[in-house]
Amino acid sequence: MKSEKVTDEARRRSYHDACGTAHGLELAGDRWALLVMRELMLGPRRFGDLRASLPGLSANVLTQRLAELEAAGILRRRRLPAPAGAQVYELTEWGYEGETVIQELGRWAARSPGHDPTLPLSPVSLMLSMRTMLDREAAAGLTLAIGFRHGDSLFLARLARSALPIARVDDLDGADAVFVADQPPAVAALLYGGVPAEVLEGQGALRIEGDREAALRYASLFRLPPKAGG
Amino acid sequence: MKSEKVTDEARRRSYHDACGTAHGLELAGDRWALLVMRELMLGPRRFGDLRASLPGLSANVLTQRLAELEAAGILRRRRLPAPAGAQVYELTEWGYEGETVIQELGRWAARSPGHDPTLPLSPVSLMLSMRTMLDREAAAGLTLAIGFRHGDSLFLARLARSALPIARVDDLDGADAVFVADQPPAVAALLYGGVPAEVLEGQGALRIEGDREAALRYASLFRLPPKAGG
DNA sequence: CGGCATCCGGGAAGATACTG
DNA sequence: CAGTATCTTCCCGGATGCCG
Numbered sequence: 001m002k003s004e005k006v007t008d009e010a011r012r013r014s015y016h017d018a019c020g021t022a023h024g025l026e027l028a029g030d031r032w033a034l035l036v037m038r039e040l041m042l043g044p045r046r047f048g049d050l051r052a053s054l055p056g057l058s059a060n061v062l063t064q065r066l067a068e069l070e071a072a073g074i075l076r077r078r079r080l081p082a083p084a085g086a087q088v089y090e091l092t093e094w095g096y097e098g099e100t101v102i103q104e105l106g107r108w109a110a111r112s113p114g115h116d117p118t119l120p121l122s123p124v125s126l127m128l129s130m131r132t133m134l135d136r137e138a139a140a141g142l143t144l145a146i147g148f149r150h151g152d153s154l155f156l157a158r159l160a161r162s163a164l165p166i167a168r169v170d171d172l173d174g175a176d177a178v179f180v181a182d183q184p185p186a187v188a189a190l191l192y193g194g195v196p197a198e199v200l201e202g203q204g205a206l207r208i209e210g211d212r213e214a215a216l217r218y219a220s221l222f223r224l225p226p227k228a229g230g
Numbered sequence: 231m232k233s234e235k236v237t238d239e240a241r242r243r244s245y246h247d248a249c250g251t252a253h254g255l256e257l258a259g260d261r262w263a264l265l266v267m268r269e270l271m272l273g274p275r276r277f278g279d280l281r282a283s284l285p286g287l288s289a290n291v292l293t294q295r296l297a298e299l300e301a302a303g304i305l306r307r308r309r310l311p312a313p314a315g316a317q318v319y320e321l322t323e324w325g326y327e328g329e330t331v332i333q334e335l336g337r338w339a340a341r342s343p344g345h346d347p348t349l350p351l352s353p354v355s356l357m358l359s360m361r362t363m364l365d366r367e368a369a370a371g372l373t374l375a376i377g378f379r380h381g382d383s384l385f386l387a388r389l390a391r392s393a394l395p396i397a398r399v400d401d402l403d404g405a406d407a408v409f410v411a412d413q414p415p416a417v418a419a420l421l422y423g424g425v426p427a428e429v430l431e432g433q434g435a436l437r438i439e440g441d442r443e444a445a446l447r448y449a450s451l452f453r454l455p456p457k458a459g460g
Numbered sequence: 461c462g463g464c465a466t467c468c469g470g471g472a473a474g475a476t477a478c479t480g
Numbered sequence: 481c482a483g484t485a486t487c488t489t490c491c492c493g494g495a496t497g498c499c500g
Binding site for chain 1: 245246247248249250251252253254255257258259261264265268285286302303322323324327328330331332333334335336337338339340341342343344345346347348349350351352355358359362415418458459
């Protein structure tokens with residue numbers, strides 16, 4: 001019967017499992033879905049922004065993921081006020097709360113022996129990693145405003161009381177210091193790879209503006225978790 | 231050229247992304263992979279156990295997932311000592327640490343408007359949910375040993391100092407009280423659905439042995455997070 | 461250019477049957 | 481019981497084209 005077929009089709013992707021984890025996989029377990037959420041974690045983005053940050057994700061799949069995430073109530077599409085008029089995709093409040101999932105998965109996977117931290121990295125991905133990998137003990141008592149410029153993307157990280165809110169901004173006027181790097185992996189090499197700032201600056205991969213001491217102090221606050229098994 | 235093709239094929243499943251989250255998806259982002267890990271969280275299981283706990287997962291896919299998780303260092307296969315001689319799958323130490331990922335995903339997804347808590351639930355899934363949904367404030371100062379019997383599966387939950395270690399056991403001798411339910415959803419209805427124990431007992435879905443007051447006290451310590459948006 | 465539909469090839473998932 | 485072999489179905493990913 002056709003009607004039974006429809007039921008089967010509707011069930012096809014379901015795990016038929018009351019477990020919240022299983023439901024989470026139905027919501028965001030499709031390929032690329034969680035990475036689309038990641039790219040939206042620091043504010044609304046346009047279709048093309050998302051494509052640029054996720055090379056390998058084709059337009060049709062992105063369209064499909066956006067529709068599924070919207071249907072699930074994780075994001076909404078919004079039209080910017082004139083004159084921009086462009087359409088952007090924005091997480092709902094609940095969608096933003098998915099950051100803990102992204103963080104825990106990232107923290108756990110960073111311990112994998114197979115993790116290769118030298119691959120390309122999107123600006124948002126780098127900024128989010130700081131919130132995950134901040135050594136909150138080492139940061140206790142420190143108050144710093146650090147800016148980041150990756151091409152056109154500007155971010156401001158405001159460290160205070162061991163919390164590290166990060167926002168996309170239009171200018172970096174309030175920053176104590178600013179890291180300028182066309183390629184986010186350069187900053188990652190400094191924060192996580194132990195590569196000295198001087199080396200990166202010598203390669204032209206990184207520039208530090210403003211209070212250099214504050215910048216280096218900030219850079220010392222991050223640490224990757226130890227590798228598993230090895 | 232063929233050799234370039236091979237490279238492309240090797241890359242097919244990779245996200246080419248240094249982000250830990252992306253690597254996590256390569257490790258455990260395939261369909262069913264995280265649920266296989268979930269079923270192993272409370273100790274080694276056999277191939278058939280896993281199949282029984284994950285209806286809808288076919289044998290060939292399970293074989294493939296087990297091989298991939300083993301290659302990633304998340305689990306190992308081990309042969310039980312004679313006379314059992316059976317082969318079991320067991321998480322590595324790092325694999326067990328993936329529980330935080332499962333918890334965060336479950337906690338977040340439980341807030342989805344689309345979550346249906348009346349679906350079937352595996353015994354392990356129910357037991358793990360208690361660790362996620364325990365109201366640690368309400369549990370402060372309480373010390374309880376509560377047993378669970380679902381068919382042949384016996385578990386002992388030892389609440390103490392707001393921690394809730396749970397282990398698969400061979401007998402429930404040390405328990406203050408024991409919940410007996412052939413279908414785990416019956417216990418879920420009590421803990422999360424607000425269904426009174428008397429109703430479930432009247433339906434024959436649940437039996438409480440031992441210290442009834444301790445059992446009901448325990449059952450009052452769990453709460454689902456509020457639904458998002460609504 | 462942004463967004464989305466359509467077609468195609470390859471490969472993964474799912475169901476069934478079979479083997480040690 | 482623990483997988484393997486086979487076949488079908490459908491998703492992913494790339495290319496093309498349409499439309500505002």
